[in-house]
Amino acid sequence: MDLRTYFIFFIALFVCSESAYSGNRGYKVVFFDSNKVFQNKTLFKKYRNQYGFDTLGSCWKERNGNWIDIAYINKLPTGINEKLIYDVQHQLPGAIGKLKYILSNYKDDEIDNGFDGIYIAENKNNTLVIQGISSSGESVITNKQLPISLKQFDLLICKASKAFDKKFNP
Numbered sequence: 742m743d744l745r746t747y748f749i750f751f752i753a754l755f756v757c758s759e760s761a762y763s764g765n766r767g768y769k770v771v772f773f774d775s776n777k778v779f780q781n782k783t784l785f786k787k788y789r790n791q792y793g794f795d796t797l798g799s800c801w802k803e804r805n806g807n808w809i810d811i812a813y814i815n816k817l818p819t820g821i822n823e824k825l826i827y828d829v830q831h832q833l834p835g836a837i838g839k840l841k842y843i844l845s846n847y848k849d850d851e852i853d854n855g856f857d858g859i860y861i862a863e864n865k866n867n868t869l870v871i872q873g874i875s876s877s878g879e880s881v882i883t884n885k886q887l888p889i890s891l892k893q894f895d896l897l898i899c900k901a902s903k904a905f906d907k908k909f910n911p
Contacts, residue, residue, distance in 0.1 A: 766807070766810060766911035767806045767807050767808040767810035768806040768808070768809050768811075768857040768858065768902060768909065769810055769811045769855075769856050770809055770811070770859060770860060770905075771812075771813045771817060771818065771844070771858075771859040771860070772813065772860045772862070773821065773826055773859060773861045773862070774863075775830075775862065775863035776862070776863060776864050781863075781864070782814055782862075784894060785812070785860075785894075786814060787891065789809070789812060789814075791891060792895060797895060797899075798892065798895050798899060800895075800896055800899035801899050803899075803903075804903065804905075804906060805905070805906040805909040805911070806902065806905060806911070809898075811851055818843050818844070818847045818856075819843075820843045821840070821843055821859070825839060826861055829861075829874070830861070830872070837874075838878075840859070840874065841876055841877065841878050844856045844857075844859060844874075844876035845876040856876055857875060857905040857908070857909055858876055858902075858904055858905040859873070859874050860873055860898065860901055861874065864887065865884075867886065867887050868884050868886050868887060869884060869886075869889055869894075869897065870884040873900075873901030873905060874904055875904045875905045876908060877907065879905075879908075881900065881901050881902075881903045881904040882901070883896075883897045883900040883901050884897070
């Protein structure tokens with residue numbers, strides 16, 4: 742084979758590799774439970790342990806990410822705490838900017854270029870409210886009357902994940 746053939750072969754291989762990988766990454770997220778008793782954190786862990794690609798609802802077909810690859814539940818990035826989440830939820834000046842900065846600039850052994858977003862779970866008046874906020878600041882709020890099944894929880898998480906889609910790039 743001549744040099745031109747090798748060049749064409751490697752370009753084709755690169756293009757095929759990129760398109761095969763495209764869309765095959767799930768979201769990298771933080772899960773924050775606003776409730777002091779952490780029942781939503783427990784529900785999220787149960788959901789992550791019992792749900793997989795074969796059990797996801799059809800809502801995930803509408804998302805740019807194909808579920809959740811990495812979820813920080815117990816380990817929160819430095820700076821994400823109850824005060825910041827309160828400030829974000831109450832739209833205090835500078836709060837969303839600070840959250841966006843923390844999410845998009847976080848790096849460790851698992852996360853190399855920031856999180857796609859954060860889920861904030863809160864129980865209000867016997868209703869589970871989940872807010873998805875992307876690292877670029879988009880926000881989607883979903884809710885469901887309690888009690889809630891894992892299937893209903895999956896739908897809430899999926900709908901809240903819409904916030905991540907605009908900036909998401911697998």
